[in-house]
Amino acid sequence: MQETQFVMVLWFVGIIAEAMTGALAAGRKRMDLFGVMIVGCATAIGGGTLRDVLLGNYPLIWIQHSQFLLAIIFASLVTVVVAPLMRYLTRLFLTIDALGLAVFSVIGAQKTLALGFGPSVAIVMGVITGVFGGVIRDILCNEIPLIFHKELYGIVSIVTASCYVILQMTDTNAWISLGVSLWLGFSLRLLAIRFSWSAPTFYYFDKAQ
Amino acid sequence: MQETQFVMVLWFVGIIAEAMTGALAAGRKRMDLFGVMIVGCATAIGGGTLRDVLLGNYPLIWIQHSQFLLAIIFASLVTVVVAPLMRYLTRLFLTIDALGLAVFSVIGAQKTLALGFGPSVAIVMGVITGVFGGVIRDILCNEIPLIFHKELYGIVSIVTASCYVILQMTDTNAWISLGVSLWLGFSLRLLAIRFSWSAPTFYYFDKAQ
Amino acid sequence: MQETQFVMVLWFVGIIAEAMTGALAAGRKRMDLFGVMIVGCATAIGGGTLRDVLLGNYPLIWIQHSQFLLAIIFASLVTVVVAPLMRYLTRLFLTIDALGLAVFSVIGAQKTLALGFGPSVAIVMGVITGVFGGVIRDILCNEIPLIFHKELYGIVSIVTASCYVILQMTDTNAWISLGVSLWLGFSLRLLAIRFSWSAPTFYYFDKAQ
Numbered sequence: 001m002q003e004t005q006f007v008m009v010l011w012f013v014g015i016i017a018e019a020m021t022g023a024l025a026a027g028r029k030r031m032d033l034f035g036v037m038i039v040g041c042a043t044a045i046g047g048g049t050l051r052d053v054l055l056g057n058y059p060l061i062w063i064q065h066s067q068f069l070l071a072i073i074f075a076s077l078v079t080v081v082v083a084p085l086m087r088y089l090t091r092l093f094l095t096i097d098a099l100g101l102a103v104f105s106v107i108g109a110q111k112t113l114a115l116g117f118g119p120s121v122a123i124v125m126g127v128i129t130g131v132f133g134g135v136i137r138d139i140l141c142n143e144i145p146l147i148f149h150k151e152l153y154g155i156v157s158i159v160t161a162s163c164y165v166i167l168q169m170t171d172t173n174a175w176i177s178l179g180v181s182l183w184l185g186f187s188l189r190l191l192a193i194r195f196s197w198s199a200p201t202f203y204y205f206d207k208a209q
Numbered sequence: 210m211q212e213t214q215f216v217m218v219l220w221f222v223g224i225i226a227e228a229m230t231g232a233l234a235a236g237r238k239r240m241d242l243f244g245v246m247i248v249g250c251a252t253a254i255g256g257g258t259l260r261d262v263l264l265g266n267y268p269l270i271w272i273q274h275s276q277f278l279l280a281i282i283f284a285s286l287v288t289v290v291v292a293p294l295m296r297y298l299t300r301l302f303l304t305i306d307a308l309g310l311a312v313f314s315v316i317g318a319q320k321t322l323a324l325g326f327g328p329s330v331a332i333v334m335g336v337i338t339g340v341f342g343g344v345i346r347d348i349l350c351n352e353i354p355l356i357f358h359k360e361l362y363g364i365v366s367i368v369t370a371s372c373y374v375i376l377q378m379t380d381t382n383a384w385i386s387l388g389v390s391l392w393l394g395f396s397l398r399l400l401a402i403r404f405s406w407s408a409p410t411f412y413y414f415d416k417a418q
Numbered sequence: 419m420q421e422t423q424f425v426m427v428l429w430f431v432g433i434i435a436e437a438m439t440g441a442l443a444a445g446r447k448r449m450d451l452f453g454v455m456i457v458g459c460a461t462a463i464g465g466g467t468l469r470d471v472l473l474g475n476y477p478l479i480w481i482q483h484s485q486f487l488l489a490i491i492f493a494s495l496v497t498v499v500v501a502p503l504m505r506y507l508t509r510l511f512l513t514i515d516a517l518g519l520a521v522f523s524v525i526g527a528q529k530t531l532a533l534g535f536g537p538s539v540a541i542v543m544g545v546i547t548g549v550f551g552g553v554i555r556d557i558l559c560n561e562i563p564l565i566f567h568k569e570l571y572g573i574v575s576i577v578t579a580s581c582y583v584i585l586q587m588t589d590t591n592a593w594i595s596l597g598v599s600l601w602l603g604f605s606l607r608l609l610a611i612r613f614s615w616s617a618p619t620f621y622y623f624d625k626a627q
Contacts, residue, residue: 026357027413034364035357036411038344049263054467056476058265066329080411087415120484135456135558140344142353144560148444148453155452202454202498204445206505235566236622243573244566245620247553258472267474275538289620296624349553351562 003174010182011107012071014100019044019072021097022137023079024086029141033077039140040076041069046136047129051108055125057115094193101153102185105130105160106178110168119165126161127154152192155199160185212383219391220316221280223309228253228281230306231346232288233295238350242286248349249285250278255345256338260317264334266324303402310362311394314339314369315387319377328374335370336363361401364408369394421592428600429525430489432518437462437490439515440555441497442504447559451495457558458494459487464554465547469526473543475533512611519571520603523548523578524596528586537583544579545572570610573617578603 022043026036045062052060062069079086086093108129112122131147131154138145147153164181191197231252235245254271261269271278288295295302317338321331340356340363347354356362372393376386400406440461444454463480470478480487497504504511526547530540549565549572556563565571582599609615 023411024413024415027411028415029353029358030410030412031353031357032363032408032410034362034367034408035354038357038363053262053471054478054481056265056474056478060263060265063263063326063330066327066333069333070329083411083413086413090415117481118484120488121481124484124487139348139557140354140357142351142560144447144449145453145558148449148456148558149447153452154450154456158452199450199452201448201450202441202445202501203448204442204501204504206442206446206508232620233622233624236620237624238562238567239619239621240562240566241572241617241619243571243576243617244563247566247572262471265474269472272472272535272539275536275542278542279538292620292622295622299624348557349563349566351560 003178007103007107007110007178010099010103012068013096014103015044015068015072016075017093017096017100018133019075020079020093021134023076024083025137025141026076027080027083033080036080037073037076039137040079041072042140043133043137044072044075045069045133047104047132047134048108050132050136051112051125051129054128055112055115055117057111095190098186098189098193099182101130101157101189102160102182104133105157105185106164106181109161109164113165113168119169122165123158123161126164127157130154130157130161149201151196151198152189156185156189156192159188212387216312216316216319216387219308219312221277222305223312224253224277224281225284226302226305226309227342228284229288229302230343232285233292234346234350235285236289236292242289245289246282246285248346249288250281251349252342252346253281253284254278254342256313256341256343257317259341259345260321260334260338263337264321264324264326266320304399307395307398307402308391310339310366310398311369311391313342314366314394315373315390318370318373322374322377328378331374332367332370335373336366339363339366339370358410360405360407361398365394365398365401368397421596425521425525425528425596428517428521430486431514432521433462433486433490434493435511435514435518436551437493438497438511439552441494442501443555443559444494445498445501451498454498455491455494457555458497459490460558461551461555462490462493463487463551465522465550465552466526468550468554469530469543469547472546473530473533473535475529513608516604516607516611517600519548519575519607520578520600522551523575523603524582524599527579527582531583531586537587540583541576541579544582545575548572548575548579567619569614569616570607574603574607574610577606 019040022040023036026039049060105126109122109126112125134147135145160181163184164177167177167180228249231249232245235248258269314335318331318335321334343356344354369390373386373390437458440458441454444457467478523544527540527544530543552565553563578599581602582595585595
């Protein structure tokens with residue numbers, strides 16, 4: 001098994017997990033099945049899509065391989081059916097979501113480097129891939145994006161993507177770069193949840209507006 | 210008259226109707242005339258623009274033919290003037306909007322097929338063209354997109370685009386494909402309004418978030 | 419000093435000022451430092467990015483020159499530190515923001531003309547560059563975009579971009595086109611703030627929705 005295939009499997013697990021968080025968010029807003037599908041899809045592929053549109057990297061992966069979109073739609077609708085069980089699976093779910101965050105951040109950086117862009121662009125695109133699915137989900141649900149004010153999430157994405165890019169820049173073996181950055185991102189996110197770590201908050205109040 | 214010209218006329222009626230729904234939505238939020246213009250434009254051309262950006266299909270039609278944009282801006286501003294009459298035209302308005310939904314869904318699928326993409330991408334792009342103008346309108350107005358929780362709208366778009374794509378795949382005459390799918394989408398939407406049909410709703414509640 | 423370098427300097431002042439308004443908006447919503455960075459970046463480069471994506475004009479400037487993105491992130495984080503002073507700098511801030519609005523509107527129109535598009539597309543792209551950073555900021559903060567209902571802002575952008583395009587169409591000297599349109603936009607915006615000028619508001623109420 002090559003490391004690209006391994007990443008591909010993790011990526012697939014990640015988009016399915018993200019589709020399910022999207023479907024649950026739609027359910028919290030009492031959306032219908034069409035809304036569930038759209039929010040599920042936007043959450044799963046929104047980050048990668050924004051990355052590729054910003055890079056001008058066409059065709060988009062889900063347009064070239066539409067079976068992924070069908071899998072995402074299927075996962076969103078299955079979520080509606082299994083939702084009553086979700087309550088008991090919160091821990092499993094958060095774990096898969098943490099894995100997805102790390103995988104997306106690494107893949108975003110990896111793809112950007114492969115297109116010939118520099119390290120700082122790769123880190124930015126890793127973060128966009130990692131977190132913007134959730135941002136678009138929350139915008140569609142008319143909420144302030146959760147990752148802008150809840151526990152460490154975006155910072156985990158920055159650390160993960162930076163770690164991967166630095167290791168790649170120093171010609172580290174592909175499996176090691178991948179393993180170390182995924183492990184770092186995954187464990188950092190789990191620790192953040194466990195100990196409620198969060199980034200410092202900025203509170204600004206003025207009467208002007 | 211060729212069937213492409215016929216579609217073009219329906220498309221123009223559709224974007225004008227969508228611009229007017231955008232302008233009215235802006236009015237419900239007490240926006241100024243600049244907001245009315247922007248929301249009107251985004252509603253009328255947002256869906257098609259998103260489709261073409263996702264497909265990497267440049268130049269965008271309203272950039273190539275900016276007279277359409279001027280017509281949309283004009284329609285948005287006229288809506289402000291004739292708004293007091295709108296109350297009495299609700300039925301006409303819903304009818305034109307239903308036509309617009311069917312036309313946009315068919316055109317989105319048609320253009321995507323013409324660019325050489327497969328049937329499933331064509332259906333997805335038909336739906337994006339059909340419904341995302343309204344999604345962007347509601348995001349700009351800080352509302353949960355109406356089509357995610359009100360009566361059958363997105364599903365009508367899926368059915369319409371699928372019907373058109375299937376007919377085209379089976380080498381049906383262009384006029385027949387067009388006529389049948391438009392008629393199906395249009396009547397399905399009117400029936401959904403008349404009988405308050407809606408897609409099943411998903412309600413999920415957890416204390417976790 | 420060439421007029422392109424002069425514009426470049428004003429543009430840099432503009433993106434820094436916009437990043438700071440984004441960071442303050444994030445602070446009003448009690449976001450964390452990650453949210454501050456994202457909202458700061460989106461406010462500063464969102465308008466220009468949307469313009470280039472709509473025009474299919476790749477690579478994006480902040481991807482080609484990522485040092486600008488670093489400067490924006492730095493400005494966003496510095497804003498958090500100096501926020502207590504901001505109260506006393508409101509007037510300075512509004513002045514720089516007014517300059518930014520004029521500069522962005524002119525640059526957006528200028529770049530679009532340079533790509534070979536016609537005058538009406540150039541005006542539209544000037545307005546998108548001028549105002550959409552603020553629109554994206556407000557969407558990320560879950561607010562109805564301020565510029566859709568507060569004092570003259572979008573109209574100033576339309577006037578500024580139109581003035582520049584008309585002067586360029588009539589072969590006016592580059593420095594004069596630039597100076598006149600910047601001065602017009604800047605002073606119009608300051609007058610609008612000073613005298614609370616606003617565009618007419620559209621209020622529409624119906625029981626239908």
